[in-house]
Amino acid sequence: MSAPLLAVRDLATHFFARNAVLKAVDGVSFTLDAGEILGLVGESGSGKSVTGYSLLGLIDPPGRIVAGSVKLQGRELVGLPTAELRALRGRRLAMVFQDPMTTLNPVLTIAAQIRLAIAAHERVSARAGRARAAEVLTRVGIPDAARRLDAYPHQFSGGMRQRVAIAVALLNRPDVIIADEPTTALDVSIQAQILTEMKALVSELGTALIWISHDLAVVSALASRILVMYAGRIVEQGPTASVLRAPRHPYTSGLLDSLPARAEPGAMLRQIPGLPPTLAALPPGCAFQPRCPRADSLCGMAPQVTLTGVRGWRCHHPLDGGPP
Amino acid sequence: MLGFLIQRFLQAIVVLVVIAALVFLGVFAIGNPIDVLISPDATQQIRLDTIARYGLDQPLWQQYLAFLGRLAQGDLGRSFVFNMPVLDLVLSRLPATLELTLAAVAGATLLGVPLGMFAGYRPHSKVAKLLMGLSILGFSVPTFWIGLVLILVFAVSLGWLPAGGRGETVTVLGVEWSFLTLDGLKHLLLPAVNLSLFKLAMMMRLARAGTREIVLTDTVKFARASGQSEWTILRHHVLPLISIPIVTVFGLEFGSTLAFAVVTETIFSWPGLGKLIIESIQSLDRPVMVAYLMLVACLFIVINFLIDLAYAALDPRIRARR
Numbered sequence: 001m002s003a004p005l006l007a008v009r010d011l012a013t014h015f016f017a018r019n020a021v022l023k024a025v026d027g028v029s030f031t032l033d034a035g036e037i038l039g040l041v042g043e044s045g046s047g048k049s050v051t052g053y054s055l056l057g058l059i060d061p062p063g064r065i066v067a068g069s070v071k072l073q074g075r076e077l078v079g080l081p082t083a084e085l086r087a088l089r090g091r092r093l094a095m096v097f098q099d100p101m102t103t104l105n106p107v108l109t110i111a112a113q114i115r116l117a118i119a120a121h122e123r124v125s126a127r128a129g130r131a132r133a134a135e136v137l138t139r140v141g142i143p144d145a146a147r148r149l150d151a152y153p154h155q156f157s158g159g160m161r162q163r164v165a166i167a168v169a170l171l172n173r174p175d176v177i178i179a180d181e182p183t184t185a186l187d188v189s190i191q192a193q194i195l196t197e198m199k200a201l202v203s204e205l206g207t208a209l210i211w212i213s214h215d216l217a218v219v220s221a222l223a224s225r226i227l228v229m230y231a232g233r234i235v236e237q238g239p240t241a242s243v244l245r246a247p248r249h250p251y252t253s254g255l256l257d258s259l260p261a262r263a264e265p266g267a268m269l270r271q272i273p274g275l276p277p278t279l280a281a282l283p284p285g286c287a288f289q290p291r292c293p294r295a296d297s298l299c300g301m302a303p304q305v306t307l308t309g310v311r312g313w314r315c316h317h318p319l320d321g322g323p324p
Numbered sequence: 325m326l327g328f329l330i331q332r333f334l335q336a337i338v339v340l341v342v343i344a345a346l347v348f349l350g351v352f353a354i355g356n357p358i359d360v361l362i363s364p365d366a367t368q369q370i371r372l373d374t375i376a377r378y379g380l381d382q383p384l385w386q387q388y389l390a391f392l393g394r395l396a397q398g399d400l401g402r403s404f405v406f407n408m409p410v411l412d413l414v415l416s417r418l419p420a421t422l423e424l425t426l427a428a429v430a431g432a433t434l435l436g437v438p439l440g441m442f443a444g445y446r447p448h449s450k451v452a453k454l455l456m457g458l459s460i461l462g463f464s465v466p467t468f469w470i471g472l473v474l475i476l477v478f479a480v481s482l483g484w485l486p487a488g489g490r491g492e493t494v495t496v497l498g499v500e501w502s503f504l505t506l507d508g509l510k511h512l513l514l515p516a517v518n519l520s521l522f523k524l525a526m527m528m529r530l531a532r533a534g535t536r537e538i539v540l541t542d543t544v545k546f547a548r549a550s551g552q553s554e555w556t557i558l559r560h561h562v563l564p565l566i567s568i569p570i571v572t573v574f575g576l577e578f579g580s581t582l583a584f585a586v587v588t589e590t591i592f593s594w595p596g597l598g599k600l601i602i603e604s605i606q607s608l609d610r611p612v613m614v615a616y617l618m619l620v621a622c623l624f625i626v627i628n629f630l631i632d633l634a635y636a637a638l639d640p641r642i643r644a645r646r
Contacts, residue, residue: 058545058548089551090551090552097549098542103543105561106639117550117551154641168546
């Protein structure tokens with residue numbers, strides 16, 4: 001197999017608070033192939049969004065990437081000068097955010113916002129910019145796009161707004177799009193539409209997609225491979241079908257059990273006991289240990305990654321993988 | 325839109341009638357202008373004649389009705405002191421104040437907004453902290469003191485700039501302007517700086533607060549993620565978003581400075597409205613006071629209307645609601 005499109009190794013992004021260091025991302029490694037759809041799953045505060053921002057170098061102080069490497073086609077991105085990083089953003093790496101209400105600028109027309117995104121990378125005449133904007137809006141399924149260019153974000157529905165944001169991300173046919181819970185703020189029916197369209201678009205353009213979500217159901221419908229994050233670390237990874245069928249980490253198993261679709265009708269949903277840990281007070285060793293049914297004294301030491309073929313997990317007492 | 329205009333027009337008339345009543349009553353309660361108008365050794369007959377000539381012997385309500393009637397015809401009476409129509413008097417002083425105010429408010433905005441945006445964009449830098457410290461000075465040091473210090477330093481000690489007056493003027497469209505001559509500009513500089521320091525501090529703080537808030541939003545993060553430069557983001561995303569409170573303050577400051585630049589105009593002997601009103605209060609020149617206050621009310625009505633139009637131009641969401 002050729003070298004991966006994106007190779008992340010031991011990435012660590014820490015936030016420096018007044019008297020504590022919050023390790024939001026603490027040694028994350030994964031690879032992404034061209035055109036692949038990767039799901040990044042975890043509870044709020046697990047570090048999945050910070051991982052996404054780190055890839056684009058969009059960490060604001062007091063946060064900082066303290067260690068590790070992000071290579072895009074062999075080119076190191078960590079420590080790249082701001083100007084070079086900026087030239088990559090939107091052209092090679094793009095991002096879609098959670099809430100389309102807040103990402104688009106409310107006082108600029110759609111055309112103006114798209115033109116600013118185009119002008120970030122090339123000189124373009126106003127007329128050519130409009131044509132390009134209309135074209136990319138049509139591609140993401142906005143009907144009558146040419147006529148709606150001069151509309152403002154508040155004149156669009158939530159789903160349409162998110163389509164505009166996706167259009168901006170797709171503008172320069174980037175190699176990778178990082179989508180940070182882009183459907184979480186939308187109605188379920190719109191969610192399904194956007195998922196389907198997004199999947200079709202990236203496969204059409206050959207763009208790789210990192211889909212960040214707390215919703216295992218959404219990710220499993222989309223991604224070919226899944227990473228499960230907990231307290232800044234990847235605790236389990238592997239092909240979607242395999243992880244869903246036979247989770248090895250007790251946390252993944254707990255997440256799966258708490259999906260409504262898996263519960264008996266009328267029965268109480270099973271939940272993972274306890275609360276996600278706060279980064280300021282992580283337990284020593286395995287961060288999941290206080291909530292884990294399988295924990296014992298061994299878990300006071302941080303478990304290393306166990307890799308078997310395409311699967312990997314970080315646990316002293318993995319669940320039985322069942323027949324391979 | 326037409327409905328909005330009509331509504332605003334009717335509101336303006338109601339406001340003006342109320343103001344007229346308040347102004348008339350308030351001014352009527354102040355002193356007796358006759359004592360100022362005639363010499364103490366005038367005969368009783370001259371005294372009575374003068375009182376009758378100005379209509380001061382009639383009951384209050386008749387004077388008010390007569391006043392309203394004249395007001396509706398645009399006749400604000402004659403100045404007791406200058407013995408000329410008040411409207412002409414006030415309007416002749418307006419350009420001087422207008423150019424001083426515009427120079428001060430526009431200067432404060434053009435300088436304060438970029439500085440404030442920088443301070444909001446890099447809030448922990450030394451420059452930002454220095455700017456914020458200076459802005460506290462701008463807020464707290466009284467205008468008259470700064471004016472005196474400016475005169476002392478630049479006019480008396482260094483002798484670079486004149487201490488007062490309008491200097492050489494040029495007549496354009498029948499109005500005299502100072503800012504068109506070098507000498508006039510020199511005369512304009514110190515009073516304009518004096519007037520603008522407070523506004524500069526306020527604009528800086530306003531722009532800083534807005535910028536600090538906006539740069540943390542997803543709008544800015546999304547713009548960064550699409551590769552837009554920090555300059556583009558500040559210029560095209562942040563500035564439009566913080567401009568509404570800035571336009572509001574710009575308008576109100578412009579109005580209140582136009583009306584009440586009294587201290588600065590007095591210190592720098594700037595022959596504008598502020599100086600006129602102080603003089604007319606001292607000499608109990610009632611028609612001037614009344615005309616002046618009515619003019620100020622009109623100014624604020626017009627300015628508020630322009631601010632509303634500016635809102636609609638700046639924020640499409642407000643446009644939609646109308």
